[in-house]
């Protein structure tokens with residue numbers, strides 16, 4: 001398969017967002033005495049539920065970025081029966097902690113380096129521009145990626161075709177010459193294939209029907225580099 005451009009998703013594909021989020025929330029739980037009677041896992045579970053709902057509203061344009069950043073901690077505190085007026089200091093502290101825990105997914109750095117030596121590569125990510133830019137800097141992605149596309153800057157979130165159109169135009173190739181490597185079934189597999197991209201789905205889950213929608217399914221980055229013969 002002659003791919004002419006490879007785009008990578010960032011969170012939970014190249015970088016381990018989920019672990020950084022959990023570790024950041026554990027730091028938060030330890031730091032503020034108002035969480036003395038809250039178990040770390042309880043905070044993580046409630047935050048996850050609230051944050052997913054807020055992201056879904058954000059992707060539908062029903063809340064803005066600042067509202068999301070406020071709501072996710074205000075509502076988490078409310079659900080835990082704690083003082084919700086402290087959402088701002090807790091949210092700010094969380095972002096500092098979250099950043100300290102960023103790291104590559106196992107095997108992703110080596111695979112990414114091999115691939116960008118052989119293909120033009122880019123990053124295509126949902127997420128907040130300010131945060132994602134800091135990740136690009138910390139992991140030297142600006143030096144290796146030809147194009148970095150952040151949904152917030154495009155004004156639409158994956159799986160919206162606007163995002164994929166924008167990224168395709170930047171790559172200056174045909175949609176079916178692009179391989180997208182991502183972990184989300186709805187944002188990456190459905191979003192990418194609907195626009196005509198080929199998609200390599202990084203997952204340990206999914207049912208057979210879902211697997212069939214991706215062009216390639218892999219669980220270890222070595223399988224991706226083997227496929228692409230790098």
Ligand SMILES: [Mg+2]
Pocket residue numbers: 009010011012013182183184
């Ligand atoms: Mg992802």
